[in-house]
Amino acid sequence: MTGKTLYDKIWEQHVVAPFEGRDCLLYVDRHLVQEVSSPQAFASLDQNDRPLRRPDLHIAVADHAVPTRRRGHPFADGLARQQVDRLRENAEKFGIAYMPMNGDRHGIVHVIGPETGFTLPGCTLVCGDSHTSTHGAFGCIAFGIGASECASVFATQTIRQTRQKTMRVNLEGGLPAGVTVKDVILALIAEIGTGGGVGYAIEYAGSTIAGLSMEARMTLCNMTIEAGSRVGMVAPDEVTFAYLEGRPLAPEGEMWDRAVAAWSNLRSDEDAVFDREITFDTSVLEPQVSWGTTPEQTGAITGVVPNPEQMTDRGRAARIRKSLDYMDLTPGTRLNEITIDRVFIGSCTNGRLEDLRAAARVLEGRRVAGSVKAIAVPGSAAVRLAAEAEGLHEIFLAAGFEWRDSGCSMCVAMNDDRLEEGERCASTSNRNFEGRQGKGGRTHLMSPQMAAAAAVTGRLSDVRELL
Numbered sequence: 001m002t003g004k005t006l007y008d009k010i011w012e013q014h015v016v017a018p019f020e021g022r023d024c025l026l027y028v029d030r031h032l033v034q035e036v037s038s039p040q041a042f043a044s045l046d047q048n049d050r051p052l053r054r055p056d057l058h059i060a061v062a063d064h065a066v067p068t069r070r071r072g073h074p075f076a077d078g079l080a081r082q083q084v085d086r087l088r089e090n091a092e093k094f095g096i097a098y099m100p101m102n103g104d105r106h107g108i109v110h111v112i113g114p115e116t117g118f119t120l121p122g123c124t125l126v127c128g129d130s131h132t133s134t135h136g137a138f139g140c141i142a143f144g145i146g147a148s149e150c151a152s153v154f155a156t157q158t159i160r161q162t163r164q165k166t167m168r169v170n171l172e173g174g175l176p177a178g179v180t181v182k183d184v185i186l187a188l189i190a191e192i193g194t195g196g197g198v199g200y201a202i203e204y205a206g207s208t209i210a211g212l213s214m215e216a217r218m219t220l221c222n223m224t225i226e227a228g229s230r231v232g233m234v235a236p237d238e239v240t241f242a243y244l245e246g247r248p249l250a251p252e253g254e255m256w257d258r259a260v261a262a263w264s265n266l267r268s269d270e271d272a273v274f275d276r277e278i279t280f281d282t283s284v285l286e287p288q289v290s291w292g293t294t295p296e297q298t299g300a301i302t303g304v305v306p307n308p309e310q311m312t313d314r315g316r317a318a319r320i321r322k323s324l325d326y327m328d329l330t331p332g333t334r335l336n337e338i339t340i341d342r343v344f345i346g347s348c349t350n351g352r353l354e355d356l357r358a359a360a361r362v363l364e365g366r367r368v369a370g371s372v373k374a375i376a377v378p379g380s381a382a383v384r385l386a387a388e389a390e391g392l393h394e395i396f397l398a399a400g401f402e403w404r405d406s407g408c409s410m411c412v413a414m415n416d417d418r419l420e421e422g423e424r425c426a427s428t429s430n431r432n433f434e435g436r437q438g439k440g441g442r443t444h445l446m447s448p449q450m451a452a453a454a455a456v457t458g459r460l461s462d463v464r465e466l467l
């Protein structure tokens, strides 16, 4: 018998009942709830007169619609206020934990889950949000679900799911100076495509992973969904345990020791066979920026805007032509000559302390270019407080950034942080679709230090020249 993958091990521990084919009824250990995807699910409990089965296994937080400034004032947007109010009321009514907007535990769901120790190795964790893949960084099976599936989790703590095929992505060789895991995942998506991971649960392994912090591993797993894979994971190790120890919801005392002993077995067996396996040399990477309207339309900052007329694949050429038209870019333009209007540093991809530190290192002693408006939005209140405790906010403010309260903010423009028609933004978020950051807005995805470099030069820039 061949060995098992990490995904298979955790999956098998959670099967309540097998169905036909690859489908199973799966037990759900943890559910994160946000304001956009939950109203229907709560309503379905009401309609069917069902209780919420395990209130202790859910945490609710409003992150998408909350304003990131003037939090003590009435919301500018009526719909946003309604969404936030409804979530608070539902959480109270069904007895689940709620993290209020102005509390110290507020933040983007995918930032507060790990930060509180709610996210743990070996568990199944779901949320009505595609970037739930983030939590797989802890060696758990975490994936985004739809509204009707949220209702099923509320009522039964189970969910019907199709077992994914497995893919191992071996990241080898470490990272050169100025290159981060955001560059790795952007380059990987550029190579395998936004459909490259469809149907697979991806496990990241290799020498590069061993040297990554939990925050970096989260960035990697976060963007796995942009490669089409709903699950990204990293086997837990000493870095994972050190991050979790002492977190408010992590096990304590003797339970901690037992947990670490159990978690230490959570790794793919030596002889495990993956359905697909690829190796990616990260030691040769350069900082990346996206130039199009999907994350796969990305290239090294030293390159140029590609020319669709030179492509033999006509479908691809047509897609690129459309992207360049929306992005208002001319083939052959050097990427580092593209000027920008806005900078957004934040999101569940790159809104953690390490990201803010990396950006601040570039900003220290420098000023945001006169033509640029820049905001820094910590992923959570805890991130903001920790950043303030070490004075990072002062560096951002002195450089000319606005320093905001936590939330999704300009990643998705569901609050009042958004691009104006035609504005171009250097952004640390994960999606660059048409209109993602505001109608007619143009997004270039990159790492926090690359966004900081763009802020000070007023154009897409190679951060290695500023280090």
Ligand SMILES: CC(C)[C@H](C(=O)O)[C@@H](O)C(=O)O
Pocket: 036, 037, 064, 128, 129, 130, 131, 144, 412
């Ligand atoms: C609004 C929400 C359901 C959505 C998601 O599923 O990911 C959002 O978080 C996003 O990043 O596009």
Ligand code: SF4
Pocket: 063, 064, 108, 110, 129, 131, 347, 348, 349, 407, 408, 409, 411, 412, 429, 430
């Ligand atoms: S920060 Fe962006 S990607 Fe993350 S949950 Fe919010 S909207 Fe989605």
